Amino acid sequence: MTVSFDGVFAVAYLVPLFPAIAFVVVGLFGTRLRRLEWGGWVAVFFSGLAMVLSLVIALGEGLNPGKFTDQTYTWLSLPHSGTGAFPGGFSLVMGTLVDPISALMLVVVNVVGFLVMLYSIGYMHHDKGLPRYYAELSLFLTAMNGLVLSDNLLEFFLFWELVGVCSYFLIGFYYEKPSAASAAKEAFLVTRIGDVLFLLGIFIYFAVYATAGAAPGWAASGFLFTSNGHPFLGTLVGTNTPLLTVAGLMMLAGAAGKSAQFPLHVWLPDAMEGPTTVSALIHAATMVAAGVYLLAVTSLFLGFTPADQLAIVAIGGFTTLFAATMALVHRDIKRVIAYSTISQLGYMVLAVGAGFTMVGLFHLWTHAFFKALLFLAAGSVIHAVGTQDLFRMGGLGRKMRLTTIAFAVGGLSLAGIPPFAGFWSKDDVLGSVLSQTASHPLYWPFFLCALITVFLTAYYIFRAFFLAFSGAAPRDASLPEAHEPPWVMRLPLVVLSGLAIVAGLLVFIPGFPNLLPGANVPPTYGTADLFLSGLSTALGVGGIGVAYSLWGNGRVFALPESSPFQPVRRLWLRLYFMKDAYDWIGLRGVYTIARAADFVDRYVIDGTIHGVERTFAELSRRLRKIQTGVVSDYAAYVVAGLAAFLLLLIFVAPWFLHAWGV
């Protein structure tokens, strides 16, 4: 086909702009509307526009594989001077870079964003803070769209921080609740660790690439992603320097913060304090996707060194298993799904680390749909019964047929059962990592982590499924009568269910693996390594089977007190004591330093100042006493002074005169 999409690519900046308009309108005027939902509909409308535009952009990219369109707007420009750090001149630019991966991400962000917004109309209808909610949600989408379309690292970082602050707002949406306020702070502070390291990474890349000299003219045209209109920088400069390894590790740290990878994962489960819809958005399309996307663009545009890759594979692989084990035992439905997100993000990081950027993004793509589906289905359950405790639910399948089907579809997709979307991407991840183990034996343990996790994933998600939906009636009889949600909530469930089934078929679009020139494309796409596919499917089915035998039909499996697994279970329930460890570090380490600083401030710095002040105050307090107001006393001082003067004159002055030889 020869349809030109250049005009559409050129106006890609409208995608972040639409939600931005909604942010301004709803943020400023939302509370003045006669009905609070109207502000919500405004936000839904604008996110719908953004979704349509991103779908058109994605269509254009699909029809013109590998095409990139870089629109830049100069922000700050240093002229050509011939000397100094940038002899060729230097400019900071803002811009939109439309390429296959940003188009893919736009679809994820805006489709999920739109559906979540629509769903929120029903889910949040009772909430007084609705205008605030929709304004923040719109800003969140703006930030994420801006990040996806960024054409350089600096712009990326700006939107990255905007994403962070939006997540802070939304996690702390119920700010009257102390736990929500502290969860918001935790999310902000933990991701901040990654953010600072990410910024250091940018500095290193900037220093290396801007002064490497291997890319003449680069400095004048952008900030690290684009070079003379060509976005793929990885081939321009050799990547085998220790400094670049450090920079890559900094990028990994930034991604680990945002994408909740070990050891910066602690904020994500606590982020469940926000509304369930926000969890759906954060876990599927926005916040956590940003970290993986960062790794993806870094690996494509800048390149990782082999040491970096091993570190990324290690973090990703370990996190998959680590988070999945914690998901096994929790009884809060949202927390189970939250740990599942961390685990699935581990798969993406693993794939990107192994060099298969497109596979990682493919898993991000399918995961976005089935994870949003799971969260929205869980939200529908919470909306109906008013609790998040799985052990109090049960028997909801009879009352909420659509929600049950939706959760089952999401669960099957997450468990990697063919032909659901999750199967294709998870199989790709496993296959691609396995294909690298021959040349990188160190990848083996992390591949095995990922493989074991397939079984655990299927088990924990179906444990939640059976606990909530199977059986005859809720275990807690005091729960309100469950009912299906209104259509604004059902529609997103239906659409996402459809996507969770078919999204994996993206791999069969001809040319999809080759969308990115230069990207490391896996040799097999899902179907070739039938043994591995069969094994992972068997593991998934096995997990579901175990879950059914322990929890199915309303059974509740209680681990015997004498079981040798009790300590393990407690370890998982206490989250490997990592939160306790961080609290301990905070209390013992940071608090001690803070106390020392406080001591210095209070007693050394303030002490000096107050000491000087007190000395003079005391001196003047005493000296003031000679001012009696009585004439005779003053006369006495005069006489004393006179006497002293005479004594000086008679006894001391001659000595001086003599000494000076006068």
Place this chain on the structure above:
Amino acid sequence: MTSLPLADLLGLSAALLGIGLFGILTRRNFILLLIAVEISMNAAILNFVIFSAFLSGDAGVNGQAAAVVLVGLAATEVAVGLAIVLALNRQRGSINVAEASSLKL
């Protein structure tokens, strides 16, 4: 005419000053205080006169002139001082200087 030695005369002057200072430091009655001030001032005037008697020429005359000026000055000072005494007495019914301390900080 045999004149007294200079040291004796200056000793007289110093004694007058001492008496005056003693009065200034010990008296609480404003009028006695004024008298003491006058005595010490007269010690100074006496000094002028003594030195003028021992010097010749212009210097001697200058000392006498200064003495006359100082006598006048002492008179005006007493006039001001007595006016203050009267005002103090009228306001407070007392001329004890120890009680007149309201100008202190």
